[in-house]
Amino acid sequence: MPAQPIAQHIREAAIVHARLLDRLIAETEIEAEQAAGQFVRESLREWLGVLRAERQVYGLAATLLVTKVENAA
Numbered sequence: 001m002p003a004q005p006i007a008q009h010i011r012e013a014a015i016v017h018a019r020l021l022d023r024l025i026a027e028t029e030i031e032a033e034q035a036a037g038q039f040v041r042e043s044l045r046e047w048l049g050v051l052r053a054e055r056q057v058y059g060l061a062a063t064l065l066v067t068k069v070e071n072a073a
Contacts, residue, residue: 018058025051 006014028051032044 014058018055021051021055021058025055 025048028044028048032041032048035041035044
């Protein structure tokens with residue numbers, strides 16, 4: 001089934017969301033590396049899994065519907 005066209009404003013919002021997720025992932029990775037406590041480190045790693053899964057959704061949508069998404073995770 002072919003992808004349905006997406007309105008420009010929705011595409012633009014998706015690109016912004018993906019870019020923000022990329023930045024949040026990068027900052028969270030730094031925090032996880034610098035965390036002194038094991039619990040904090042594990043908690044941040046689990047959250048990274050959630051963030052990366054969410055980012056993949058934007059990456060898949062971009063492949064189907066958006067011609068360019070910057071900084072794909």
